[in-house]
Amino acid sequence: xxxxxxxxxxxxxxxxxxxxxxxxxxxxxxxxxxxxxxxxxxxxxxxxxxxxxxxxxxxxxxxxxxxxxxxxxxxxxxxxxxxxxxxxxxxxxxxxxxxxxxxxxxxxxxxxxxxxxxxxxxxxxxxxxxxxxxxxxxxxxxxxxxxxxxxxxxxxxxxxxxxxxxxxxxxxxxxxxxxxxxxxxxxxxxxxxxxxxxxxxxxxxxxxxxxxxxxxxxxxxxxxxxxxxxxxxxxxxxxxxxxxxxxxxxxxxxxxxxxxxxxxxxxxxxxxx
Numbered sequence: 001x002x003x004x005x006x007x008x009x010x011x012x013x014x015x016x017x018x019x020x021x022x023x024x025x026x027x028x029x030x031x032x033x034x035x036x037x038x039x040x041x042x043x044x045x046x047x048x049x050x051x052x053x054x055x056x057x058x059x060x061x062x063x064x065x066x067x068x069x070x071x072x073x074x075x076x077x078x079x080x081x082x083x084x085x086x087x088x089x090x091x092x093x094x095x096x097x098x099x100x101x102x103x104x105x106x107x108x109x110x111x112x113x114x115x116x117x118x119x120x121x122x123x124x125x126x127x128x129x130x131x132x133x134x135x136x137x138x139x140x141x142x143x144x145x146x147x148x149x150x151x152x153x154x155x156x157x158x159x160x161x162x163x164x165x166x167x168x169x170x171x172x173x174x175x176x177x178x179x180x181x182x183x184x185x186x187x188x189x190x191x192x193x194x195x196x197x198x199x200x201x202x203x204x205x206x207x208x209x210x211x212x213x214x215x216x217x218x219x220x221x222x223x224x225x226x227x228x229x230x231x232x233x234x235x236x237x238x239x240x241x242x243x244x245x246x247x248x249x250x251x252x253x254x255x256x257x258x259x260x261x262x263x264x265x266x267x268x269x270x271x272x273x
Contacts, residue, residue, distance in 0.1 A: 063268055065101060066108045066126040068136040068222065069094040073116030078141030080238040087114065089247045090137040093235065096250075096257035097135075101264065123225040133196065133264060134230035136222045139247060140237030148240050149212030150256075152201050153232040154193040155186040155224060156217025185227050192229040195270070200231065200263030207259045229267075233260065 069090035071077035077086025091114070098107040110125045111117055126134040140151075186193070197215050205211035223230045235256060236243040246252040 063105045063132045064108065064129055065105045065264065066110065066129055066131040066134045067094045067097055068110040068122045068125075068134065070136060070138040070222075071116075072111050072114055075116050078139050078238045080244040082244065084238060084244055084248050086139045086141070086238065089139050089235070089238075089253070092250065093137055093253050093257060096254050097260055100257050100261035105264070119221050120225065122222055126230070127225070127227050131228050133267070134223070134226045134228055135260070136220075136230070136232040138232060138234045140234050140243075141239070148237055148243055149208070149214065150204050150236065151214045151216055151234045152197040152204070153216050153218050153220055153223070153234070154190065154197045155220060155226075155230065156190070157184075157187060157219055185225055186223050186230060189226075189229045192271075193223075193231055196229050196263070196267045197231045199266045199270075200233065200260055203259040203263040203266070204256070207255050 069087070071085075071087035071090065073087075075087065077090070079085050091111070094109050098109060101107050108125065108129050108131070110122045122136065123134070194215075194217070201213045201215050204213040220232050223232060236247050238244045238247065
């Protein structure tokens with residue numbers, strides 16, 4: 001195919017703007033984008049600052065809950081005949097409780113994976129976080145397979161029978177403000193700790209048929225140095241055939257976690273009155 005030359009091609013010229021005009025336009029465009037970038041950066045900083053401020057305000061008024069999954073690492077705790085380990089059950093339960101509380105509390109776990117901590121380190125996490133509540137999680141380890149149910153412990157020194165809870169129910173959530181040594185610090189939270197234990201017991205009994213959650217006072221070392229209301233919760237018995245199966249079920253642990261979270265909510269609701 002032959003290409004035909006346009007006779008008028010030589011007469012066709014593009015109308016180009018003057019060079020100075022093009023330069024001015026380029027400067028205008030660059031200036032526009034620079035201004036836009038600056039404004040966008042300022043707007044982003046404002047939005048981030050407002051978000052940070054709201055987050056700080058939220059955290060300032062949010063209760064801090066420290067949850068201690070018992071055992072971990074080389075210390076597996078109790079172990080069922082089928083290989084279910086206490087350290088795994090407590091960590092799964094702690095994560096589930098944290099998930100239940102995350103929208104209304106700041107939750108700190110003393111351990112977030114399978115590693116060991118000594119008792120003083122667990123309590124130190126709660127004290128350093130200035131926690132409003134400390135909860136240590138465990139499972140039963142009785143060799144008697146017929147034993148079942150949950151037990152919520154509050155700290156009680158050796159006074160007569162150390163494993164017997166006081167019969168008189170506390171009438172107030174107020175505790176003593178007297179200065180005490182580190183190994184006696186939990187004694188000034190006896191009233192509020194026992195109240196927390198009762199509220200958690202009530203919620204756990206709501207999901208147990210028949211209700212089988214007990215409360216006991218005991219000189220537990222993991223609670224001893226906690227400078228806030230504190231309880232230890234023993235969930236089920238890994239030697240019990242039906243309970244060991246339940247403790248390996250994430251849906252069952254979610255039910256228990258919800259009950260514990262509701263007990264915590266009730267505690268703060270009463271404390272604010």
